[in-house]
Amino acid sequence: MEAMAVNPSRIPLQTPPQIIIPSLSQVPIQQSQPPPQYPTYLENPDVTPSARILCEVLTKASPQEVETALSSTGIVPVPEIVEEVLKLSYGFPAACVKFFRWAGMNQKHSPYAWNLMVDLLGKNRHFEQMWDAIRSMKQEGVLSVATFVSVFGSYCSADRLNEAVMTFDVMDRYGVTPNVVAVNSLLSAICREDNQTMKALEFFERIKTRISPDADSFAILLEGWEKEGNVAKAKNTFGEMVIRVGWSPENMSAYDAFLTTLVRGSQMNETIKFLQVMKGKNCLPGLKFFSNALDILIKQNDSAHAVLLWDIMVGSGLVPNVIMYNAIIGLLCNNNDIDNAFRFLDGMVFHGAFPDSLAYNMIFQCLIKNKKVREAGRFFFEMIKNEWPPTHSNCAAAITMFFDDDNPELAIEIWDYMIKNHVLPLEESANALLIGLSNMDRLSELRRFTENILDRRIDIHESTMTKMKTAFYKEGRSARDAYDSLSRKWKSS
Numbered sequence: 001m002e003a004m005a006v007n008p009s010r011i012p013l014q015t016p017p018q019i020i021i022p023s024l025s026q027v028p029i030q031q032s033q034p035p036p037q038y039p040t041y042l043e044n045p046d047v048t049p050s051a052r053i054l055c056e057v058l059t060k061a062s063p064q065e066v067e068t069a070l071s072s073t074g075i076v077p078v079p080e081i082v083e084e085v086l087k088l089s090y091g092f093p094a095a096c097v098k099f100f101r102w103a104g105m106n107q108k109h110s111p112y113a114w115n116l117m118v119d120l121l122g123k124n125r126h127f128e129q130m131w132d133a134i135r136s137m138k139q140e141g142v143l144s145v146a147t148f149v150s151v152f153g154s155y156c157s158a159d160r161l162n163e164a165v166m167t168f169d170v171m172d173r174y175g176v177t178p179n180v181v182a183v184n185s186l187l188s189a190i191c192r193e194d195n196q197t198m199k200a201l202e203f204f205e206r207i208k209t210r211i212s213p214d215a216d217s218f219a220i221l222l223e224g225w226e227k228e229g230n231v232a233k234a235k236n237t238f239g240e241m242v243i244r245v246g247w248s249p250e251n252m253s254a255y256d257a258f259l260t261t262l263v264r265g266s267q268m269n270e271t272i273k274f275l276q277v278m279k280g281k282n283c284l285p286g287l288k289f290f291s292n293a294l295d296i297l298i299k300q301n302d303s304a305h306a307v308l309l310w311d312i313m314v315g316s317g318l319v320p321n322v323i324m325y326n327a328i329i330g331l332l333c334n335n336n337d338i339d340n341a342f343r344f345l346d347g348m349v350f351h352g353a354f355p356d357s358l359a360y361n362m363i364f365q366c367l368i369k370n371k372k373v374r375e376a377g378r379f380f381f382e383m384i385k386n387e388w389p390p391t392h393s394n395c396a397a398a399i400t401m402f403f404d405d406d407n408p409e410l411a412i413e414i415w416d417y418m419i420k421n422h423v424l425p426l427e428e429s430a431n432a433l434l435i436g437l438s439n440m441d442r443l444s445e446l447r448r449f450t451e452n453i454l455d456r457r458i459d460i461h462e463s464t465m466t467k468m469k470t471a472f473y474k475e476g477r478s479a480r481d482a483y484d485s486l487s488r489k490w491k492s493s
Helices: 048-062 063-072 079-087 093-103 111-123 128-142 147-157 161-169 179-193 197-207 215-228 231-245 249-264 268-280 287-299 303-315 322-334 338-351 358-367 373-385 392-404 408-421 427-440 443-455 462-473 477-492
Strands: none
Touching: 048 093, 063 093, 079 093, 079 462, 093 111, 111 128, 111 338, 111 408, 128 147, 147 161, 147 322, 161 179, 161 197, 161 443, 179 197, 179 215, 197 215, 197 231, 215 231, 215 249, 215 392, 231 249, 231 443, 249 268, 249 287, 249 338, 287 303, 303 338, 303 373, 303 427, 322 338, 322 358, 338 358, 358 392, 373 392, 392 408, 392 427, 392 477, 408 427, 408 443, 427 443, 427 462, 443 462, 443 477
């Protein structure tokens, strides 16, 4: 059964001398559930032979036989081995307590081993035994801020935030002076939990008059507000940060979190304003922020602000990569902003990000979708000149568009290009070609292409054959005979 909640402020400051190490085993520990989720010696190929033997004892021996089995190994538990075994045995707290007691009978434990024991007990939610260890550490004179950082994390992950805060409040009673590192560690532990940044802020507001926060303190809170999407609180925290610690490029993680909160909150006008201020302070965020912000704007389908964001980024000397270029070109094409899409395509080479097939095909698709016939024709030739072939689906759509615009020659040229350059599959484009020729009553070409398509064993749809039949049958007997011959060949193919 899990130990009852512990109020750290009521823990006695003095521990009777007789329970320095044995105190860890005074209260029986049941194996916690659901561990083991921690690394074990079975998963680590670099375990030393001695540590492996001791780990096997802890995992396989019965609780009554652990210490006897450990002694029978003949292994001297030097500090390095003790630390290694503890790190690999988090899923076996009861056995670890016995191991720790056995190892401590011959020599003093290192401060790191003590901290591992505190962390192990805390992670397994054995808080009574964890505090036994802390009291023993106090007598040994090995307590440190790191010990309490571990306790903060264990309590917070167990959803016992109040006890984490009380632990901070009693640090000095255990001879450890709380500092900004401890403050930030507690803030971080609280903010890692879902929707608890307000709790972290309450602690921050109370402690900041006693221990001055640093940039990391604000960064932790800002990352919490980012996770929760709280734009208003993020603005307040950021404003206080600027007043207290000023501007510095070293505070970039805080700036990134704040700006990302604004972007996700659709506060793009505010984001642009802050970016302009940051640029003047030489504190503009790096490419990672702009890449993440661009992803968010794409999900929001906000091409206008994406262009503004991009111009600030490039104007500050940051060099976007091909992936980022393709992302914004895709966003612009999705919003039918052809002019800007071409501007970005032309600008790629100036930043060493050479256009690829994806960039060309997104623009080609946009031109086709918007019936930009002349532009699409010119762009098709630019694509094949630069050796970036259009996709088979774009080819099919272009063939249909050019036939609709009474430009069968260009439609046929695209088909011929597909055949020559093996742009596969051909079925969609083949049917588009035959339908286009049928609609224009170009029967001699229709017959020739149909025979060629059948010879290539490309599937012609029944609906396409119906259109062809209409075109042939209205032209008299010889045309009907020609269609019937094609139809027999189609049925037998």
